[in-house]
Amino acid sequence: MAYILLRDLDIPDIGKLDVYTANGGWEGFKKAVTQHTPDEVINIVIDSNLRGRGGAGFSAGRKWSFIPKNEPVKYVVVNADESEPGTFKDRQIMEKNPYQLIEGAMICAYAIQATAVYIYCRGEFWDLAHNLEACIAEARQQNLIGQNILGGNWSCDMFVHLGAGAYICGEESALLNSLQGFLGQPRVRPPFPAQKGGGLYYEPTVVNNVETLANVPWILVNGAAEYKKIGTPESPGPKIFSVSGHVARPGNYEVPLGTTFRELLFDKAGGTGTNKAFKALLPSGASGPVIPVTEQMLDTPMTYEALGKLGSTLGSASFILMDESTDMVWAAYKMIKFFKHESCGKCTPCREGTHWLAKLMEHVIHGQATMLDLEKLENVAKQMNGKSLCALNDFAINPILATLKHFRSEYVAYIKTPAPAAKPKQPAPVKKQLEEVAEPAGD
Structure with missing residues (x-):
């Protein structure tokens, strides 16, 4: 089957406008603008059941449908702030197949009748940002972006903005603030980005991930019915999995949703490449709860629903593999340090909670913790859950709670001595205290 998203693997020069156009590029956009009304385009995407590829898995078409029709100013924002550890799928699209992203964003813009599109790139993607600007300029010369697009009455421009490297800006409202x-x-939400007062410059805004939008041109050309033939009914279409860690062949793999873990991790990624077995998998970078690798798990289809039943989430599908030599306590410690560093500090539970989780984990790692500290670690994490404006707070507790659930024995191994029995401390007699602090009288 030909690639839908990683088309550079089939067509090495797909990043050039003439090559992209010669291989069906911009046909989806032209079809949308010349043959369909904006509402029809939205309905096609809804019917395809394309789900957001940035993490939440929400219906892309339904998100577009929330934009009010009567507002004169509307925006599309492309979330290209790919900062999740172990995630590098969006970078490959932007680097090797940028026009497919641009085309998908323009189809979205037409569907909601946006006045401008902004591509928000991660600060470290400065090289990609320059290339995207050059591609946008070429598309503008072809009247695919800008004023009176394709000779019609609709006008929409596109701009690229570089962030400053903050992980939190992958969250849509923090991205809009930046x-x-x-x-x-x-x-604080509501208002949500799609509502007046909640989006970019407080105008209604659609925020979509790079990979999500890269699916859209194929859907417009081939139809929703054909798209739903790929993957599963609940999770249709192709998905890019970024595979890294203790694996023989790390990289991006585009496979239909519903492919089993075994097919991806062994048939494509080649297993660990050593005589060691897989021990655990982080299915969504640092943010998703870790799951043990078992025979039953390996035969599970990779879908949003199946990952939920395993107690984790598909998220951005950044698979970090750990073999049996991995110290899971050390891994959790590294992840909580990351979240402590990346917390923006706005919400007290996240700001203070990540600090205390990191501090408690440091005690564990250095052999200074007791069994009571493990209870405290678990209690602090549970108290943080759901108490902040964004999901970073909830992501931060996942490494702790999941490793305590599945690999608790490794924590216990760090505990050198059991916690002493809790006894109330008796204050020393007042007279004795005074004698201890008394000093000889001066002359």
Whole structure:
């Protein structure tokens, strides 16, 4: 089967406008603008059941449908702030197949009748940002972007914005704040981005991930019915899995949703490449709960629903593999340090909670913890759950709670002595205290 997203693997020069156009590029956009009304385009995407590829898995078409029709100013924002550890799928699309992203974003813009599209790139993607700007300029010369597109009455421009490297700006409302020049911190919702007052410059805004939008041109050309033939009914279409860690062949793999873990990790990625077995998998970078690798798990289809039943999430599908030599306590410690560093500090439970989780984990790692500290670690994590404006707070507790659930014995091994029995401390007699602090009288 030909690649739908990683088309550079089939067509090495797909990143050039003439090559992209010669291989069906912009046909989906032209079909949308010349043969369909904006509402028809939205309905096609809804019917395809394309789900957001950035993490939440929400219906892309339904998200577009939330934009009010009567507002004169509307925006599309492309979330290209790919900062999740172990995730590098969006980078390959932007580097090797940028026009497919641009085309998908313009189809979305037409569907909601947006006045501008902003591509928000991770700060470290400065090289990709320059290339995207050059591609946008070429598309503008072809009247695919800009004023009176394709000779019609609709006008929409596109811009690229570089972030400053903050992980939190992958969260849509923090991204919008950063794009407006404010601190990259999440907003109070409602209003949501699709509503007046909640989006970019407080106008209705669609925020979509790079991979999500890269699916759209194929859907417009081939139809929703054909798209749903790929994957499963609940999770249709192809998905890019970024595979790294203790694996023989790390890289991006595009496979239909519903492919089993075994097919991806062994048939394509080649297993560990050593005589060691897989021990655990982080299915969504640092943010998703770790799951043990078992025979039953390996035969599970990779879908949003199946990952949920395993007690984790598909998220961005950044698979970090760990073999049996991995110290899971050390891994959890590294992840909580990452979240402590990346917390924006706006919400007290996240700001203080990540600090205390990191501190408690440091005690564990250095052999200074007791069994009571493990209870405290678990209690602090549970108290943080759901108490902040964005999901970073909830992501931060996942490494702790999941490793305590599945690999608790490794924590216990770090505990050198059991916690002493809790006894109330008796204060020393007042007279004795005074004698201990008394000093000889001076002359």
